[in-house]
Amino acid sequence: MQTTSPNLEETRHSLAHIMASAIIRLWPNAKFGVGPVVDNGFYYDVDLGEIKLSEDDFEKIESEMKKIIAENEPFEQIEMGIEQAIEWAQQSEQPYKLELLNDLKREGTTNLKDLNILELGIANGETSKVEKVSFYRNGDFIDLCRGPHVASTSQVGAFKLLRISGAYWRGQTNKPQMQRIYGLAFIDGSELKKQLELIVLAKQRDHRKLGLELDLFTFSEFVGSGLPLFTPRGSVLRENLSAYSQELQRKYGYERVWTPHIAKEELYKKSGHYDKFPERFSVSSTETNEKFMMKPMNCPHHIQLFARKPWSYRELPVRYMENTTNYRDEKSGELHGLARVRSLSQDDGHVFCSEKHIEKELKSIIKMIVTLYEVLGLEYYAHLSTRDKSGQYLGDPALWEKSEVIIRQVAQDTDLKTVEDQGEAAFYGPKIDFMIRDSLQREWQCATVQLDFVLPERFDLGYIDKDGSIKRPVMIHKALLGSIERFLAVYIEHTAGRFPVWLAPEQVRILTVNQEENTISFANDLAKQLRQADVRYTIDKSNQSVSKKIRSAELMKIPYSIVIGDKEIETKKLQPRIRSDMGNSHEAYDIDVFITAIVKESRDRLLKSSLS
């Protein structure tokens, strides 16, 4: 996973130091936290007491940094004994560094291993007692740091301060909050420029912006935050994706079920979700004393469906699917467009099976996910989450062992690109999460397959085996799209709103050249034929220039625009303008040929136009 060259890392890390030097020159009372190298750059956490920095201060900091770079001071490594280092931190009044050094002295580690930080005197994960600590000096500025650095301040590459935000000291909510300043840094300016352009591009593709422009969804202050409302256009996307997910599942023997959106709290207490899941919406009854919850997940409901009767081993696996909405009271600051909402719809499903079914069921699920992603033109890879040695997992260890072997085997057999994450498994079982990379190379987790050995136990589920004994089924949780809202967020950004015909809210726009009676009547007639073929269309009869109408259709990213004027009326042929990503053709087609093509593209879920 290491992608940055040491040189780049040296540049970034050195720039973090240079920024810190600049800050302490500008604000001599600055206290520093940590300042690691991150993707595309670096950051430094700083505490300036009452002073709040804003992006307006960036110019000042950047110009001070440039001065330091121009001064061409060497980066010089200094070693100190741990006691001497502590004294340094006290004298230079750096309480956060002091805390880290005291931790180093006491425990031999700063417990910051997740941060990928380099400025500490020891390597990540080292636990031996440290005696010596490494520092780096550039000019007057000395910082606790293990390096490496460029030889002198003038040797860093191109940089730009990017943003500022709050960050808890050591990532803990009960610790003071510092100001985190992010910077971009690259070896040469062209790479920096490219990255800045990518950021602009990402902003243009932001699903929240496109959702507004393409009229897909909206939020209302009256309805509440994190509760998206889908317009007719947005609903076409939701419903078509959802329907495709169900179509795939039906082919693999999943049966559709329906469960209510609230349940008694006891259900979640029994499942164990209640305590582990504080983000709940409560519902109380005015008739009785019963307390209910909006369902934050569907597994307990599906379990109750399974539990309704005794099962024979002959009837397994039992596969339920339900596209339904869950409600989670996410913390307000965590909401983000469609990617993080309080009402999320899942294409959820649960399999109840015996151990010997696990392999086949996993394979089917992976097959469905792979099919779905390929039809949508998405790149993906999988995270394989297994146990570590921490021992905080529930369920039969032998079953765990067996299933982890199966999961690895299945991943191999299905040629999945996988990364194994030890220790990332849920407490109830190992899982495979599918990550989608969007066209800007950002990664998102969408589909998931999880084995579960715990819930069947908690709800005392059983089936009658061949020998008449009662056996415990294994449960498999799965979602292909995951949260449909999250999926749409990713998909909108991936496609930049250029949806294939089968998903396009409006597939065809008819534009009239003028308002004459025969033009309108021809357009209406075409519309009627499209309607009968179940094609989604609108007619633009407005008295605007043709090029303006074309522009509007283009901005709405409509796959096909058809101009209707005397030429079409005479020849009875249409010359569709095809959205540029789908193909390129200027030919004229008979009306029925055109309609047949759209119907086929829609049915076969094609990504490109069949007319080009």
Added chain:
RNA sequence: GCCGAAGUAGCUCAGUCGUAGAGCAUUUCCAUGGUAAGGAAAGGGUCACGGGUUCAAUUCCCGUCUUCGGCUCCA
């Protein structure tokens, strides 16, 4: 939830202690138009909401809601 920033027309944004403006969009009219913006006019705002300071608040202050950038969290 925490730190910081912001909320003015459907959208993107100017602006001011003396109750508001542009472009796009909308409507109407003119132009009969041919593949990314033809012209003109009109309508449209409790300046997020509530409270305070003031002769006067959209403007200053406080609170609430919502949004944005992060942090934390994500069964």
